Amino acid sequence: MNASAPRVLVADDQELVRTGFRLILTSRGLDVVGEAADGAEAVELARRLRPDVVLMDIRMPVLDGLEATRRILAQNLPCRVIMLTTFDLDAYVYDALAAGASGFLLKDVTPAHLAAAVRLVDTGDALLAPSITRRLVERHAAGVPAPGPRVPAVHRDLAALTPREREVLGLVGRGLSNAELAARLSLSEATVKTHVARIFAKLALRDRAQAVVLAYETGLVSAGDPR
16 A cells, blocks of 8 residues: 555444445555444544544444544544535534534545545645535524534634734635635735635634634624625
8 A cells, every 4th residue: 555645544334335435445545444333433443543534424323423523633633534424514514614524525425536535635625615615604603403412613712813814714714715815815825825824823723614614603704795
């Protein structure tokens, strides 16, 4: 196996799904280091195996994928979590993003997209397109009832940001890419990347998906705001 390939843990209560994902990933040069049949096993294997990426089903017995994600990320393990779901606007996905998951995939994802998503998240990028994240957050940040206990807001003090950084965060929350931010603010893309990196560092954000959640939950962006 390629030593530089992301090491992946697959967590799903259906053996057929786990086997299919393992075959797809290994055939594309990715290293599947473990499989978990429930959330509790996923937490234990993540702690012991320290994978780069965890593919986490949302609905599993013993411990659901949302709580498993919280526990894994709370341990500051060097891994990123991709949620697996059947519906792209699942309320659980919103809570998982707030908890620090790096994105989500529908279970009918194509083999090529699955492998590309794992590689993308392993580089530190968020998997979700900002526009999809915005649509998800607009649906759930305003208080749409969730099927389980609501994850608290991504509590961060925006007072640490400069006025320019608050502006940039607001535009990230509206779904703009770095290139679109650069055009909107008449800045170079390199300068925008620097602003985004500083925002993430000051607010301890894992990636762009969590930044979008924060922008909504602090009121910096509201549902219906123009892009």
